[in-house]
Amino acid sequence: MNGGTSSPAYFPASRPWTEAGGMVRLHGSKCARCGVVAFPPHPMCPSCGAERGQHVVELSGVGTLYTFSEIHIAPKGFATPYAVGYVDLPEGVRLFGQIDAKASELKIGQQVAVTLGPVRADTGGAVISYKFKALAEGNAKGIA
Amino acid sequence: MTLAVIAGAGMTKFGKQAERTIEDIGREALIAAMKDAGVDRAGIDEVLCGSSYGGPLIGQRILRDLGMTGIPITNVENACSSGAAALREACWAVKAGRADVVAVLGVEKLTKLGGGTLPLEPTDVEVNLGNVMPAVYAMRARRYMHETGATARHLAMIAVKAHEYGARNPNAQFQNRITIDDVMASRMVADPLTLYMCCPTGDGAAAVIVTSEKRARELGAKTVRVEASVLQSGLYKTGFRDMASSELTERTSRLAYEAAGIGPQDVSLAEVHDAFASAEIMYYEALGLCHKGEGAAMIERGDSGPGGRQPVNPSGGLACRGHPVGATGVAQIVEAVWQLRGEAGERQVPGAKVALTHCTGGGISGLDHGACSVHVLTS
Numbered sequence: 001m002n003g004g005t006s007s008p009a010y011f012p013a014s015r016p017w018t019e020a021g022g023m024v025r026l027h028g029s030k031c032a033r034c035g036v037v038a039f040p041p042h043p044m045c046p047s048c049g050a051e052r053g054q055h056v057v058e059l060s061g062v063g064t065l066y067t068f069s070e071i072h073i074a075p076k077g078f079a080t081p082y083a084v085g086y087v088d089l090p091e092g093v094r095l096f097g098q099i100d101a102k103a104s105e106l107k108i109g110q111q112v113a114v115t116l117g118p119v120r121a122d123t124g125g126a127v128i129s130y131k132f133k134a135l136a137e138g139n140a141k142g143i144a
Numbered sequence: 145m146t147l148a149v150i151a152g153a154g155m156t157k158f159g160k161q162a163e164r165t166i167e168d169i170g171r172e173a174l175i176a177a178m179k180d181a182g183v184d185r186a187g188i189d190e191v192l193c194g195s196s197y198g199g200p201l202i203g204q205r206i207l208r209d210l211g212m213t214g215i216p217i218t219n220v221e222n223a224c225s226s227g228a229a230a231l232r233e234a235c236w237a238v239k240a241g242r243a244d245v246v247a248v249l250g251v252e253k254l255t256k257l258g259g260g261t262l263p264l265e266p267t268d269v270e271v272n273l274g275n276v277m278p279a280v281y282a283m284r285a286r287r288y289m290h291e292t293g294a295t296a297r298h299l300a301m302i303a304v305k306a307h308e309y310g311a312r313n314p315n316a317q318f319q320n321r322i323t324i325d326d327v328m329a330s331r332m333v334a335d336p337l338t339l340y341m342c343c344p345t346g347d348g349a350a351a352v353i354v355t356s357e358k359r360a361r362e363l364g365a366k367t368v369r370v371e372a373s374v375l376q377s378g379l380y381k382t383g384f385r386d387m388a389s390s391e392l393t394e395r396t397s398r399l400a401y402e403a404a405g406i407g408p409q410d411v412s413l414a415e416v417h418d419a420f421a422s423a424e425i426m427y428y429e430a431l432g433l434c435h436k437g438e439g440a441a442m443i444e445r446g447d448s449g450p451g452g453r454q455p456v457n458p459s460g461g462l463a464c465r466g467h468p469v470g471a472t473g474v475a476q477i478v479e480a481v482w483q484l485r486g487e488a489g490e491r492q493v494p495g496a497k498v499a500l501t502h503c504t505g506g507g508i509s510g511l512d513h514g515a516c517s518v519h520v521l522t523s
Contacts, residue, residue, distance in 0.1 A: 011272050038382035040269065046380055046510075067290070067387060069282035070335040071274065073261055078274045081332075086283060092383040096270040096509060103335045108290050119273050129273060 009122055011129040016040050017116070023061045024114045026130055028093055029054040037091040061114045062135065063087040066094065070103035077120040077127075087112055087132055098131040111135045145403065147373055148238040150521070151245075151353045151365035152181025153481040155474075158348035158466030159317040162255040166198055166347075170206035170251040173349035173471075177247065181353035181365045188353075189243035190216045192234045194227035194250040195470035202251065216243075221470075224417065224505025225375070226250065227350065228473025228517035232373040234354040244359050250474030251349035259345065262469070262507075270509040277507050278342055278420065282334035285422030288388040289336070294425060294440035296336045300327035302421035303340045305449045306457060310464025312490035317346050317466030341421035343462035350475035368484045371404035372520035378511030385512070392512040393430035393504055400500070401432075404520035408432030411454055412496040413483055415476035417504045418461040424448075428456065431502060450491070458483065458491045469505075473517060476501035484523040498522050 016027040016039075029041035032053030036045060039059060044051050068085030071078070083099040083106060098119055099112065115133045118126035154176025156169055170193075178184070191212065193203030203217040220230040227250025234246040257263060261276040268275075288294060304324055310316040322340060330339040353365075360367045376396040385391075401407055408431060416431065418424035425439035433454055434442040442448055448456035459465040459479040462472060480499035482488045499521045506514025 012269070036382065042382075046382055066384075067283040067287040069279045069286060069337075070332070071276060071279050072332045072334065073278065074274060074276055075261065075263070082274060084274060084279055084283070086387070088384060094382075094384055096275055097273055108287070127272075131273075 009124055009127045011119065011127050012040055017130060018058060019116070024116055024130065025058040025061050026114060027056050028059045028091065030057045037093050039093045039095060057091070059091050059093060060089045062111055063089040063095070065106065065108055065110050065112050067108060068099060068103060068106050077122060085132065100131060100133045105134065145371070146357070147235040147370045148354050149357050149360045149367040149369050150477065150481050151355050151360040151363055151367055152177045152179070152183065153352045153478040154180050155315055155350035155478045156348050157315045158468060158475070159346045160255050161253070161347040164347070166202070166251060166253040167206045167209065169253060169347055170249055170349045171210060173251070173351040174206065174210070174247060174249050177351035177353050182363045183245060183353055185210065185212050187245055188212060188215065188247045190234070190237060190246045192218050192220060192230035192246060192248045194220045194222070194230035194248070194473060195252055196221055196223050196226050197254065197257065198251060198470060203249065206249065206251065222506070222515040224419070224469050225473055225503045225515035225517045226470035228476070228501070228503040228519065229375055229515060231352065231354070231474060231477060231519065232375050232517060235370050235373045238354055238356055245353060245355045247351060247353055248474060249349060249351045250471035252468035252470045253347040254345040254468055255347055257345070262345070264507050268509050275507070275509070276334070278334035278337055280507055281420035281423055282337045284387045284426065285336055285420070288422060288426055291388045292437045292440065296328065297324060298425060298440040298443055299336065299341050299421040300324045301443045302418065302424050303327045303463060305443065306418065306461050306463035308450060309458050309491055310460030313460050313465060316460040316464045317344055318460065318464040337420055337422065343419050343467040346466040346468050348466060348468040348471050348475070350471050350478045352474060352477050352481065366485055368481045369522045370519060371522050372400040372518065374400040374403060375515065375517045377515055378508070378513045380510045382510060389436070390426055390430040390504070390512055392516045393427055393502065396516040396518045397431045397502065400518035400520050406498060406520065410498050411500045412498050413455045413458055413493040414500040414502065415459060415461070415479050416456055416502045418457055418463050419467060419505065421463065424456065424461070427502060431500065455493045458488065458493055473501070473503040476503060477519060477521070480521045484521060496523065
């Protein structure tokens with residue numbers, strides 16, 4: 001990836017997200033023909049097969065934790081243990097990602113927010129990507 | 145509909161064999177299967193070789209030193225289903241009349257990878273973010289437990305049962321008995337999966353000789369019939385997918401039951417893809433061996449263990465026989481052949497008439513699994 005030390009590396013390199021007001025909104029693609037939303041943005045619709053008409057849309061910054069785990073054995077570059085999970089967004093997209101929390105603090109069904117941060121170390125330093133952070137109860141909409 | 149028969153079976157002991165070459169490991173299994181079938185080098189028309197990490201021309205590299213060259217050799221890669229997918233090609237090659245006698249080999253040497261979780265493809269989005277195979281299964285397990293009330297103790301019971309069978313299998317990587325407390329106290333790999341709930345990495349090979357009923361009679365071989373050989377791939381879903389059940393295994397096994405003209409109740413024993421203890425429980429349901437949500441009850445009742453209604457993984461399964469990825473699908477068939485011939489020794493399922501083998505795997509984001517294969521064999 002990025003061999004230099006001055007600028008961080010990102011995954012995906014295209015940085016499919018927008019940061020505004022402390023909120024991170026991932027970019028997905030929405031098919032003009034069937035309406036299916038996919039992440040990361042797809043050049044073709046993986047649902048109906050449409051070859052064009054995939055429009056970039058901003059996805060919700062908050063989703064519901066479908067399931068999770070805490071990984072204790074991982075490939076080089078990942079600092080164990082780390083929590084991971086699948087997060088369901090209202091647009092019908094399910095995202096895999098790391099969660100800034102301990103597994104013992106997490107519950108299926110809770111709200112989590114999209115954030116950015118280091119997910120692993122590469123030869124050139126930290127790799128920044130999207131990940132999740134737990135939201136306090138009753139604070140599902142209040143992004144710090 | 146009988147596709148073909150298995151006229152010979154053989155395998156190496158599974159386990160860490162770092163001092164041997166993969167070619168040597170493969171040859172041992174192939175020679176054992178050929179001797180079992182009573183077929184010599186000149187009697188093999190084609191070879192199918194399943195391997196996931198064996199590298200280019202794995203089949204040719206194994207066969208060269210046996211002088212078995214010049215014939216069609218096809219190498220098949222389909223992750224954990226590599227060996228089973230190779231068998232499917234062999235069955236249909238015989239059924240279609242393209243070949244009379246086909247040798248199927250599954251072979252892998254995982255010690256060369258140096259341990260840890262299996263390396264996955266760096267182009268995959270989830271792999272880049274730190275997903276590993278144990279976590280894939282752990283997240284499914286947690287959701288399954290959330291929806292059904294199954295507990296980590298049930299997962300531990302699966303591991304204990306696997307070791308009870310492993311202790312009866314001289315080819316198994318693990319042949320020791322363990323307790324529920326041992327499983328619960330073993331170190332965490334991916335919460336809620338502890339070490340003893342995870343299959344090991346190891347080396348090994350398995351082989352079978354596939355032919356027609358007519359040719360098997362000429363050879364004087366003991367035969368087992370292949371009544372179904374089905375391969376499917378996972379469906380890509382960008383959105384929500386029920387991770388507390390396996391659509392892919394349900395679909396593949398349904399097609400296999402239809403092809404064989406049987407139902408789950410007819411299965412005497414099953415070899416299923418218990419890469420992790422939670423998966424075995426979920427596959428009881430997906431294969432129809434019990435009702436939805438009753439997987440934990442099935443292990444609690446002892447239905448899938450020694451003396452049970454439908455023993456599952458009498459070989460010890462991936463958990464104890466071991467899981468040299470590409471070899472597993474063929475090793476399951478070898479176990480099924482021995483069970484159906486009444487040659488499984490201490491782990492013999494009494495009166496076994498119908499065996500089902502199920503191999504599924506491949507970590508690829510958005511899919512249940514990359515590939516799933518189900519075979520139905522009868523005595």
